Amino acid sequence: MPYFPNTIDDQREMLATIGAKSLDELFSMVPGELRLNRDLCLPPALGEMELTAHIVELAGKNVSAACVPCFLGGGCYDHFIPAVVDVIASRSEFYTAYTPYQAEASQGTLQAMFEYQTLIAELTGMDFSNASMYDGGSAAVEAVLMALHVGKRTGRVVVAQSVHPEYRQTLKTYLANTDTELLAVGAKDGSVAPAEVEASVTDQTACVLVQHPNFFGCLEEVEALAEITHKKGAMFIVVFDPISLGLLKRPGDYGADIAVAEGQSLGNPMAYGGPYLGIMACREPFLRRMPGRLVGQTADRRGRRCWTLTLQTREQHIRREKATSNICTNQGLFALRAAVYLSLMGPQGMRKVAELCLQKSHYALERLTACGKLEKVFERPTFKEFVVRVKDGRMEKVLAAAAKQYLFPGVQLGKWYPELADCLLIAVTEKRTKAEIDRLADIFG
């Protein structure tokens, strides 16, 4: 095994130093009756060449979105990743380090996380960002838990049905053993009606959770929703799309108390669902209830500016069962990727990507509905994603045609919204070309 540097001779010398007769003797504290007296039943070991051949074969059984046009979205998007992002994240000094417990030997990671926190704060218009969470779904849930702690109002959480269904399912799982009521507010027309939210928020409601642009790609009336929520003394939590902020108002601009997002779009591969990056930012008054790692600026003994983990008294390794969350690590490497992505893009790049998504998705919407066999389902304005109904029971036929043509046409919604069983959620990123969109239209036409 090339990963074990010690030779048989080394081992012998080491055992002698220890005063043990055999390797087996070192395990004498494991009672004999509990020992596994057989080999694990695993396939035989593979050398590097054999392993490579095996994984390449498995990869060959997958249809890679690198090779076919991907119009799938729903919280994970095929955005372009500049080469620089991969190069920086492949630096051993970043990816083989761990949580920066020893600040003096971890300034690279610490400063990168501080830069990430700054970039996210500026991107969202919020006061503070943490150093990241697991993914968009768990970040949304942690935001709700945070609101339950902050407000001491634990009776109800109001959630728009236009929030990602898997985020809502995750929230339901987390709240299963509490007395908090999870109240869903409908999104019949593709977004929630502010009046309906107003009617749902009681004086025991901790927060209102919406997504903007929402799961259907539609914009929500976030300013009105924020105002209503605040009037009732609840917290306003928004799930945003980081790419949309190249064009749309920032959560901090329209009154979000906590803003969370799936950060996959910011330079992270789709990777069949993970690992991703949970973004979380909040307003100043809630800082000390925010879960997750935080990096702060400080000075060393010579007075030089440096960085360290801070406000750790919120965290599990100190507070144990009274911590703000059980979260231990962040998604350091993916936060780094997001920081590199955002610094490459800058304001101009973010605007351009957002505009490309907007223009291409609207071209696609027009092109797809022109044939008369598809119809737009919601009238609300959209950003990069939209829902279309496949008319006349042609869904299966269309999907089969798309599979044959090696093209992923969109996400089926019936699994989460039975009333939308004949609908597809179609995402169009900056990577989709006019030719690909035209091909998609031809499949439907």
Place this chain on the structure above:
Amino acid sequence: MRNTRSTQLLFELSRPGCVGVDLPVCDVPERPISELLPAGAINPAPLPLPELSEPDVVRHFVNLSTQNMSVDTHFYPLGSCTMKYNPKRNERLASLPGMVDLHPYQPESAVQGLLELLHESQYFLAEISGLPAVSLQPAAGAHGEMTALLVAAAYFRDRGEKRTTVLIPDGAHGTNPASAAMAGFDVQPIRCDEDGFVDLEEFATHLNERTAVFMITNPNTLGIFEKNIKKIVEMVHAVGALVYLDGANMNAILGITRPGDFGADLMHYNPHKTFSGPHGGGGPGAGPIAVAEKLAPYLPSPIVVKENGVYRLDYDRPKSIGRVRSFFGNVGVLVRMYCYIRTHGAKGLREVSEHAVLNANYLLAKVKHFLEVPHGDRCMHEFVASPVKLKNEKNISTMDIAKRLLDYGYHAPTVYFPLIVKEAMMIEPTETESKATLDAFAEALFRITGESADLLHDAPHTTPVSRADEVLAARKPVLKHGG
């Protein structure tokens, strides 16, 4: 040699007009934005992000990277974190477009290779743990803990049993009590005796029909295999409660003994520790869980199943606790885990633990001559030193030693954990370090114990910065540039 400009912040390096990307021209007919979006939704101002060219960005971040210690550059004996070598082949293979450029909502027919890998992974983790049912969904170890506790809660709810308490030894990781609290349980700490074993007498007084789960780390955080594990498991099962194994220390027992065989009902793995997923400066990891048959119906959905040679995701699991995150799981980490297990096979995995335990015992044998190691002459994969004599006689703390080790070119061990050991210094060398490295490390540690208190109090002396003022950072938090 050091590039000092690199430690400036991106915002300080920013120059108006610079851009680091060249995006394509729009190839579809463009419409005025005002036709597509309501005016009130649009941000009238440009985003206040820094403006940098591509070389600016590369130089900045590459220089930042050089200010880190890492496994590839330094010995990193951070106890409990299993900082082993991260095989490069796994990085390459996990980055194949056919593995990484996959959308989570692709049709199952278009991800058969990956589903096969994940299905096999479920089996591997079941076999290694002796617990037959596996969920790959949790995103990290702590997330796996909470998921498993939610599974336990659902199991008891289904049986109509009202059990409210989780018992946790005081030597456990902080995530254990925090996860239990998040899953809605009360936490009862259990004292460990002087040798680090669960105090059976105290344990018995807290164990009753309200106990839901006993969480145990075994080998424990002192690197010692719990000698009474069999008795403990019997006691827990006798009151109808479940035993949870914190799998943080699996690197010590691969193929030696299995949690399912010594009586655990649920456990999580840390593939980023045991199976070499890179730690990424703090993540991503993954936290798959394995459970006993009777708990299988409650696992998160979906899991991968195979029918007639075809792999698919099974969501039809009515008793499932539901989801604990969006999408399938941290697949990228799981692919690396799969590669690691396939590289080693059964014999290789056993050797991992043998070498890890040999290395730890060897280092223990060297270190015990000049630092107190209060919990015996033998350990599993790690051990905890407790240099209280230096503290008492020379006012040299574990923190001082840790900081001075950085000067010698070693990452520090885990310090001040577990909380039950004074001046704790938790050392885990892993199996991928050579005898020569361990000798040199022990030598450095020995030399440090002879150095003057003044020198040590001001250590480190050679790192890019000296000791960071943590009190200042917390008193007046500056968490972003400009505020």
